[in-house]
Amino acid sequence: MLLLAIDTSTRRVGVAFGSQVGVLASLELGGAAVDGPPRHAEQLAPAIEHLLQIADLSLRQLTAIAVAIGPGMFTGLRVGVTTAKVMAQALRIPVIPIPSLDLVAYPLRHTTGRVLLPALDARRNELYYARYRAVPGGLQRASEYELATPSDLLGEIEAAGESVVVAGDGALRFREVFEAHELCEVAGPSFAAPSLPALVELGASRFEREDFAAPGDVVPMYLRRSDAEIAHDRRPA
Amino acid sequence: MVSRPPGGALEDVLEGVVAFENLTVLGIETSCDETAAAVVRGGRDMVSSVVATQVERHAPYGGVVPEIASRAHVELVTEVIARSLVEAGVELSAIDAIAACHGPGLAGALLVGVSAAKALALVTGRPYVGVNHHEGHMYAALLDDPTLEPPFVTLVASGGHTLLVAMRGHGRYETLGQTVDDAAGEAFDKVARFLGLGYPGGPAIDALAARGDAEAVAFPRPMLDDGYDFSFSGLKTAVVTYCRRHPDLAVADVAASFQAAVVDVLVTKLIRAARAAELDTIVIGGGVAANSGLRARVAADGAAAGLRVVVPSMGLCTDNAAMIAACACYRLAADGPTPLDSGVRPGLRI
Ligand SMILES: [Zn+2]
Numbered sequence: 001m002l003l004l005a006i007d008t009s010t011r012r013v014g015v016a017f018g019s020q021v022g023v024l025a026s027l028e029l030g031g032a033a034v035d036g037p038p039r040h041a042e043q044l045a046p047a048i049e050h051l052l053q054i055a056d057l058s059l060r061q062l063t064a065i066a067v068a069i070g071p072g073m074f075t076g077l078r079v080g081v082t083t084a085k086v087m088a089q090a091l092r093i094p095v096i097p098i099p100s101l102d103l104v105a106y107p108l109r110h111t112t113g114r115v116l117l118p119a120l121d122a123r124r125n126e127l128y129y130a131r132y133r134a135v136p137g138g139l140q141r142a143s144e145y146e147l148a149t150p151s152d153l154l155g156e157i158e159a160a161g162e163s164v165v166v167a168g169d170g171a172l173r174f175r176e177v178f179e180a181h182e183l184c185e186v187a188g189p190s191f192a193a194p195s196l197p198a199l200v201e202l203g204a205s206r207f208e209r210e211d212f213a214a215p216g217d218v219v220p221m222y223l224r225r226s227d228a229e230i231a232h233d234r235r236p237a
Numbered sequence: 238m239v240s241r242p243p244g245g246a247l248e249d250v251l252e253g254v255v256a257f258e259n260l261t262v263l264g265i266e267t268s269c270d271e272t273a274a275a276v277v278r279g280g281r282d283m284v285s286s287v288v289a290t291q292v293e294r295h296a297p298y299g300g301v302v303p304e305i306a307s308r309a310h311v312e313l314v315t316e317v318i319a320r321s322l323v324e325a326g327v328e329l330s331a332i333d334a335i336a337a338c339h340g341p342g343l344a345g346a347l348l349v350g351v352s353a354a355k356a357l358a359l360v361t362g363r364p365y366v367g368v369n370h371h372e373g374h375m376y377a378a379l380l381d382d383p384t385l386e387p388p389f390v391t392l393v394a395s396g397g398h399t400l401l402v403a404m405r406g407h408g409r410y411e412t413l414g415q416t417v418d419d420a421a422g423e424a425f426d427k428v429a430r431f432l433g434l435g436y437p438g439g440p441a442i443d444a445l446a447a448r449g450d451a452e453a454v455a456f457p458r459p460m461l462d463d464g465y466d467f468s469f470s471g472l473k474t475a476v477v478t479y480c481r482r483h484p485d486l487a488v489a490d491v492a493a494s495f496q497a498a499v500v501d502v503l504v505t506k507l508i509r510a511a512r513a514a515e516l517d518t519i520v521i522g523g524g525v526a527a528n529s530g531l532r533a534r535v536a537a538d539g540a541a542a543g544l545r546v547v548v549p550s551m552g553l554c555t556d557n558a559a560m561i562a563a564c565a566c567y568r569l570a571a572d573g574p575t576p577l578d579s580g581v582r583p584g585l586r587i
Contacts, residue, residue: 041348042580045355049577059360074304075345078311079352086356089315090329216315219308226304232297 001063001207004048004087005199008080009072009100010120010169011038012193015047017055018200020208025055026196032169032189040079048083059091064212066096066203068103068194070221071128071145072120077220085215094212096203099221101145103194104168105132106202108187109139114163117153119170125149127170128223147223150174157183167191255333257570263321263332263357264562265314267350268342268370269397270294270301272313273558274321276332280566283380285325286552286559289313292437299436300426301396307345314353321558329361334574336565338558339367340582341397347581355577364574366565371587373560374522375404380563381549389518389547390511392503392535394525395556396422396439399467401506402587403514407567410587413510414465421499421525424469428476428495432488442492443528449493451530454479454486456498458505465510472498500531507535508542518545526554 002024007014011034016026027050029043052059067084070077081097088095104118109132116132116139127150131143148156154177157164166178167187178184206212258279266273275286291309295301322329337354340347351367358365374393379385387407393400399416419427422439429438434445456475459468476495480486503525511519519539525531532548539546553560 039580041351042578044352045359045577048359074307075348078307078345078349082311082314082349082352083356085311085315086318086353087360089319090357090360216319219312222308226302226308228298228302228305 001204002057002061003064003066003200003203003207004059004062005066005196005203006044006080006084007068007100007103007194007196007199008040008044008076009068009070010076010193011073013040013043013047014193014196015044015051016196016200017051017057018204020204023197023200025051027051028196032172032192038073038076040076044079044083059087062091062093064088064094064096064203064207066098066199067218068100068199069097069218070100071122071147071223072100074220074222081218081220085218089215094207095215095218096206096212097218098199098202098206099145100194101128101130102139102141102202103198104191105130105139106198107191107195108165108167109134111165114165115142115160117157117164117166118168119153119166120168121170121173122147122224127153127174129153129170145221145223150177154178154181157181169193257566260333260566260570261327261331262334262336262366262562262565262569263318264368264558264565265318265335265337265350265354266373266556266558266561267310267314267346268338268340269346269556270306271556272310272317273556274317275558275562276321276325276327277380277559277562277566280563281379281383283559283563284327285321286557287317287320287324288552288557289317296436299430303343303345306343307349310346310349314349318353318357329357332361332363334364334366334565334569335361336366336368336561338370338373338561339575339579340585341370342583344581344583347583351581358577364569365577366569367575367579368561368564368568369585369587371398371400372410373564375402375520376564376567377522377553377557377560378520378547378549380559381553382547385518385520385547388516389520390507390514390516391520391522392507392526393523394421394503394521395523396420396426398523399469400587401465401510403510403516408571412587413514414467414506416467416469418468418470419473421467421469421503422523424473424499425525427473431477431480432491439524439528442496443530445489446493446496446530449487449489449491451493451497453490454494456494458498458502461502461505465506467502467506469499496528496530500528500534503531504534504538508538508544511544517543518547520547522549522554524555527551
């Protein structure tokens with residue numbers, strides 16, 4: 001088995017090759033450390049090409065493509081999802097779509113006794129998030145994928161009254177807000193973006209369970225409608 | 238006659254030598270609200286052309302919503318590409334290069350087509366070619382008329398742009414004029430919305446105008462005698478003012494008179510530009526070139542002026558990917574591939 005894993009749901013471009021036994025090669029570009037607009041459209045294809053070269057692989061060897069489908073940065077998701085589905089269709093292999101929040105939470109799965117709360121930056125002072133609990137053998141998601149302001153999320157955390165670990169570029173963006181609260185711990189920058197090893201590992205196990213999609217059916221998870229649709233629905237009838 | 242582009246060095250960019258006549262390009266177009274893919278051979282032979290329109294998704298909002306367009310492109314792009322290959326009866330392995338429109342257009346929409354084309358370039362090991370949307374519109378006529386060769390003067394008029402260009406040769410353009418405010422197609426959309434005709438406005442006004450009197454209202458012909466630039470926002474205001482003052486008007490007469498004013502300006506300047514540039518062929522393209530009033534008038538006036546007139550079929554005037562693939566054949570032959578690290582260029586000009 002050989003998987004290509006693509007994540008473009010934050011400012012970072014992440015590409016990896018791997019299988020059920022782990023990552024064979026990976027490359028990360030951009031992220032919070034880089035100023036200026038994100039460059040997913042410019043960087044993703046060269047990143048894949050470069051990684052193929054140095055790992056001495058060919059796309060023809062691929063079994064499937066695992067892609068982080070969001071929620072996250074819309075432009076990034078469109079580049080990643082389009083690249084994954086078009087490549088997979090051309091290679092006649094399936095796509096394994098994986099929610100980006102699952103991939104932020106996964107590296108924290110050995111943190112027991114606390115709620116894991118990956119939070120990705122949704123801009124406009126909002127966060128994409130979901131709640132997870134560590135269970136034997138992995139993680140269990142304990143909420144829907146949600147969108148809220150940091151203060152609404154804090155209100156929710158308070159109401160639940162449980163200790164949480166908040167992770168992801170959204171958690172870091174509002175670090176002071178979360179750190180000021182006794183129930184919250186904020187995970188560091190190494191947990192800012194969806195984990196590429198997690199994308200390979202989860203992708204491989206889903207592939208083995210034949211839990212995958214036809215390339216044409218894969219779309220990003222946006223969680224937010226367009227402004228025009230929202231305004232349209234708010235019109236008086 | 239099949240043309241050969243100047244300085245073609247196809248053996249440098251492709252594995253092995255490919256004669257220009259056989260150069261087979263898959264083109265992708267996602268700059269606005271059409272998701273399209275097409276296969277073109279030798280820059281002239283349209284082997285397939287598939288267009289998935291999103292009109293119904295945007296109609297409730299009275300215009301193109303960029304976010305809705307971008308999402309629809311991601312949804313539709315794989316199916317459109319697959320159909321273009323099936324209809325062409327070719328395998329992806331028979332494609333020599335993959336092209337996408339990289340600008341101008343909506344940034345979020347453009348990056349879907351560009352990402353798709355680069356993905357196919359990686360899978361096939363074939364070159365990627367980024368194509369200017371306006372340039373694509375100019376090449377549409379070459380698909381329709383196999384004997385057409387530059388130089389000619391071309392009018393590209395759509396919802397986004399109104400451009401008058403002297404195409405001196407392949408890749409050699411001289412912009413003679415453009416709109417200083419609204420594009421011609423934008424004026425159609427705005428007037429249609431005001432008249433309650435819905436979206437898209439061009440076809441609605443065209444259909445209604447056929448039943449109206451084009452001489453009923455003498456709307457202004459903005460900047461008619463003034464250079465080669467265009468201005469349509471004043472005309473739109475004149476229509477609105479006239480309708481407010483004459484509430485009992487016949488809407489068909491207003492539509493016909495408005496259309497006649499736009500067509501008059503476009504055709505007059507196109508013909509004058511051809512004379513000034515000393516070129517004997519005029520060509521139209523872009524969504525507004527699908528307007529029946531413009532098509533009839535440019536054919537009649539062009540012929541009366543002793544010019545050769547090329548009016549591409551309707552499907553080649555509105556946004557399509559065949560024009561992108563056709564243009565890419567010439568661009569690849571003359572300039573080589575576009576690097577994979579190039580992005581989208583929403584504000585690209587000719
Ligand atoms: Zn166009």
